[in-house]
Amino acid sequence: MSARYDIHDLQEQEMVLNMGPQHPSTHGVLRVVLNLNGENVRKAVPYIGYLHRGTEKLAEVRKYYQTLPYTDRMDYLAAPSNNLGYVQAVEKLLGIEEDVPDRARYMRVLMAELARIASHLVWLGTHALDIGALSLFLYCFRERELINDMFEKYCGARLTTSMMRVGGMPAELPEGWVQMLEDFLGIMPERIDEYENLLTENPIWIRRTQGVGVVSPEDAVSLGLTGPCVRGSGVNYDVRRARPYQVYDRLEFDVPLATEGDVFSRYQVRVAEMRQSLRILRQALDQMPEGPWVAELPDYVLPSKVDAMTSIEGQTRHFVLTIHGYKAPPGEVYKAVEGPKGELGYYIVSDGDSKAYRMHVRAPSYYNLAALPLMCENRPVQDVVAVIGSLDIVLGEVDR
Amino acid sequence: MSTEDGQADPGLAVTRLRDALPDAVVEVGVHRGDTTVVVAAERIVEVCRLLRDDPELRFDYLVDVTAVDWLHREPRFDVVYHLFSISRNDMLRVKIRVEDRQPVDSLAEVYMLANWGERETYDMFGINFAGHPDLRRILLPEDWEDGFPLRKDFAIGGYGIWAADNVPFR
Numbered sequence: 001m002s003a004r005y006d007i008h009d010l011q012e013q014e015m016v017l018n019m020g021p022q023h024p025s026t027h028g029v030l031r032v033v034l035n036l037n038g039e040n041v042r043k044a045v046p047y048i049g050y051l052h053r054g055t056e057k058l059a060e061v062r063k064y065y066q067t068l069p070y071t072d073r074m075d076y077l078a079a080p081s082n083n084l085g086y087v088q089a090v091e092k093l094l095g096i097e098e099d100v101p102d103r104a105r106y107m108r109v110l111m112a113e114l115a116r117i118a119s120h121l122v123w124l125g126t127h128a129l130d131i132g133a134l135s136l137f138l139y140c141f142r143e144r145e146l147i148n149d150m151f152e153k154y155c156g157a158r159l160t161t162s163m164m165r166v167g168g169m170p171a172e173l174p175e176g177w178v179q180m181l182e183d184f185l186g187i188m189p190e191r192i193d194e195y196e197n198l199l200t201e202n203p204i205w206i207r208r209t210q211g212v213g214v215v216s217p218e219d220a221v222s223l224g225l226t227g228p229c230v231r232g233s234g235v236n237y238d239v240r241r242a243r244p245y246q247v248y249d250r251l252e253f254d255v256p257l258a259t260e261g262d263v264f265s266r267y268q269v270r271v272a273e274m275r276q277s278l279r280i281l282r283q284a285l286d287q288m289p290e291g292p293w294v295a296e297l298p299d300y301v302l303p304s305k306v307d308a309m310t311s312i313e314g315q316t317r318h319f320v321l322t323i324h325g326y327k328a329p330p331g332e333v334y335k336a337v338e339g340p341k342g343e344l345g346y347y348i349v350s351d352g353d354s355k356a357y358r359m360h361v362r363a364p365s366y367y368n369l370a371a372l373p374l375m376c377e378n379r380p381v382q383d384v385v386a387v388i389g390s391l392d393i394v395l396g397e398v399d400r
Numbered sequence: 401m402s403t404e405d406g407q408a409d410p411g412l413a414v415t416r417l418r419d420a421l422p423d424a425v426v427e428v429g430v431h432r433g434d435t436t437v438v439v440a441a442e443r444i445v446e447v448c449r450l451l452r453d454d455p456e457l458r459f460d461y462l463v464d465v466t467a468v469d470w471l472h473r474e475p476r477f478d479v480v481y482h483l484f485s486i487s488r489n490d491m492l493r494v495k496i497r498v499e500d501r502q503p504v505d506s507l508a509e510v511y512m513l514a515n516w517g518e519r520e521t522y523d524m525f526g527i528n529f530a531g532h533p534d535l536r537r538i539l540l541p542e543d544w545e546d547g548f549p550l551r552k553d554f555a556i557g558g559y560g561i562w563a564a565d566n567v568p569f570r
Contacts, residue, residue: 049539054556056524057549061556092432221461221486224513237461237486331431334493336463347480348451351469360552362464362482372517399539 014042019384022048027126028395032372032384040382044373063325064239065166067359072160074361075397077122078115080151081339083164084108088245089335089346090166099295104168104248106288110181111154111163112246112337113277113284117188118147119340119392120277124195127267127389131208136198136325143191146184151248153177167301168294170251179187181285188278196271213375213387216261223374224367227342228269229391233261239338243293251283263390270392300326320353325354334362341365341392361400365393410435413457413492419561420450424457434493441496444481445505451483452510459483459492462507465517467525471552475499475548479556481507523524546564 020031029050055074059067071086072079091097125140148158153174155163163170199205215225220233231235240248240254256272258265294301302321307314313322328350336345342364349358368391375391376384409565410428414437418425426445427438439447463482470476481494498504506529507514518529526548529535536567537544547554 025471049541052539054549057554057556095432095512126500219512222512224462224517228483235486242486242489243491330435331419332436332493334434334463334491343463345464345482347464347466347482358468360464360466366515367516370513 002314004042005191006007017381027388027393030369030393030398032388034381034384036381037384040380041376041379041384043171044376044384046369046372046395048369048395048398050162051062051105051395053400055400056359059356061353061355063354064328065302065325067165069160069162069357072162073396074363074400075119075339075341075344075365075394076159077394078116078119078340079159079161080108080111080115080163080179081148081337081344082216083162084246084342085335085337085339085346087164087166087196088194088337089333089348090328092333092335093331093348093350094166094300095324095329096167096295096297096300099297100168100356101185101292101295102247102289103291104293106284107169107293109246109248109251109284110281110288111151111161113280114147114150114181116340117142117274117277120274121147123340123389123392124267127386128199128205130385130389131205133199133202136195139191139195139198143188143260146180147174150177150180151185153180166264166299167297168292170294172293181281183286185278185282190205192271192274192278199267204322205320206264208382209267209387210260211388212263212379212383214260214262215371215375219374220261220371223371225342225371226364227338227392229339229342229368229371231256232258232266232390234259239336239343243336245335245337250287251280253280253316262385263386266390266392276295278314289301327354328356336362339364341397342368361397363396363397363400366400367399369398370394402484411490411492413451413459413490414439415458415481416457417447417450420454421447433464434491436493436495438495438497441479441498441502441504444479444494444496445507445510446508447494448469448481448483448507451494457485457490458487459485459490461486462511462513463491465507465514465521467521467527467550469525469552470548477525479504479521500526501528503528503530505530506535508532524548526551 015036017034017036021029031047033045034041055070071082074082108178114233120139121144125137151161152158155161215232220230234257253276256269258268303314303317308318330350330352332349334347336343344364345362347360348356350358375387410430414428424443430437451457461484468478468479475497477498479496480494483492501535518532521527522535523537523539
């Protein structure tokens with residue numbers, strides 16, 4: 001390499017810029033190789049896989065109940081959504097979906113919606129931080145802390161919750177938990193107003209986000225964008241509506257849509273979604289019946305601790321389920337949930353053993369990230385940061 | 401694998417597919433409410449184009465591409481496509497059965513999602529998608545030479561690593 005540079009040559013050549021894998025705005029370990037012509041991105045090629053842990057392979061050598069904790073580690077900002085997707089798929093495979101008691105279903109919806117709000121709060125804080133609105137990050141994390149406290153009170157963990165079981169939930173809501181949720185529901189609407197006051201009419205925010213990273217509805221569907229990314233382009237697709245699971249068919253909520261398909265639209269959709277989640281939480285809390293929180297299915301559900309410790313039958317069942325697990329009938333199922341990022345689907349193939357023959361995760365972040373080149377090519381380089389933020393990727397889920 | 405739920409109705413898509421391309425449909429099954437259609441491997445692009453463009457079907461959204469390795473079966477692999485019609489709210493699983501090293505026509509022209517979906521399937525199973533614009537490894541490093549990790553003959557800890565439980569699975 002010659003030590004002398006001619007300034008005119010430099011200006012005419014395309015510059016290759018490695019963005020990441022340690023760049024703070026890539027939300028983890030994403031590397032994007034940008035070919036730049038001056039400030040304009042000619043070509044953007046994402047490189048992923050830095051967090052690949054082989055979850056799908058591991059699921060083939062773990063029993064069904066042992067795979068559950070691995071699902072937390074995919075979308076680690078909304079672990080309950082992943083837990084829900086996985087247990088639903090296994091329940092569908094076993095054919096016990098109808099046996100899950102109502103209370104457990106409502107509890108699952110509560111947890112999944114709290115996870116959605118928590119995930120959107122992290123997205124909003126970091127997305128605004130990337131673009132330069134530093135203060136919002138602290139406000140968002142203040143409220144997310146309340147949700148993490150609720151998770152902690154319920155299951156002892158704040159991020160990697162593993163809080164659902166095949167057949168229901170592991171425990172009753174602890175004393176005081178409902179009050180925590182009531183308090184949260186009380187303060188959250190005005191807190192969302194507060195975020196909106198900081199951003200929605202902020203001229204800098206608008207100029208950085210409007211008309212940036214535009215994707216047409218046809219492209220959005222063909223690219224397989226899901227969640228707020230596809231709804232930001234005006235396509236009305238929400239798994240909670242299209243194929244209702246748990247008790248979403250009994251709850252009243254709107255699917256927020258925006259029309260422009262740009263970064264600002266996706267921002268509007270997510271903020272509106274947080275308000276809808278609060279609505280769902282309110283209804284679910286009011287409708288939630290008393291009763292058992294786990295199904296009466298001795299073949300699949302561990303006995304209660306009291307049973308396991310005091311009766312011989314309970315103890316035997318506990319050992320058998322822990323050591324041998326349960327066998328699933330041969331077949332294949334696909335079951336999806338609307339995670340915070342989009343359609344999170346589990347495809348499980350069983351050959352009749354106590355382990356999945358094949359488990360595949362349809363990760364929304366993975367396919368949403370595939371839209372990055374289309375959204376930021378022939379745009380200035382600073383838009384790449386805004387687009388990555390608006391896609392709301394979690395690299396743990398992209399790489400699995 | 402087709403475990404039929406009695407005489408469950410496989411749905412409109414299968415009827416239309418049987419009418420339009422009778423020789424492409426190999427097998428139809430309904431399990432737990434999911435309809436699976438096995439089609440001839442060399443007709444997959446044609447089938448997906450029909451499913452997408454037929455005004456009564458409009459499967460405009462390819463949900464996912466993946467594969468299953470049935471190690472001792474002939475042909476060895478299932479390539480699995482999940483299709484969804486947003487306007488009709490209908491889901492369909494389309495499968496093809498392919499040999500090891502048999503090229504599969506790429507769907508990247510039909511659905512943009514197939515680009516990354518097929519790259520991952522290639523990366524994990526070594527299934528060759530003919531006509532794919534950019535068939536490189538995606539999750540594993542590009543210079544990875546140790547084979548395809550989701551194949552059943554790939555031991556969980558990788559090749560050449562000694563560990564008590566590092567044996568090829570099943």
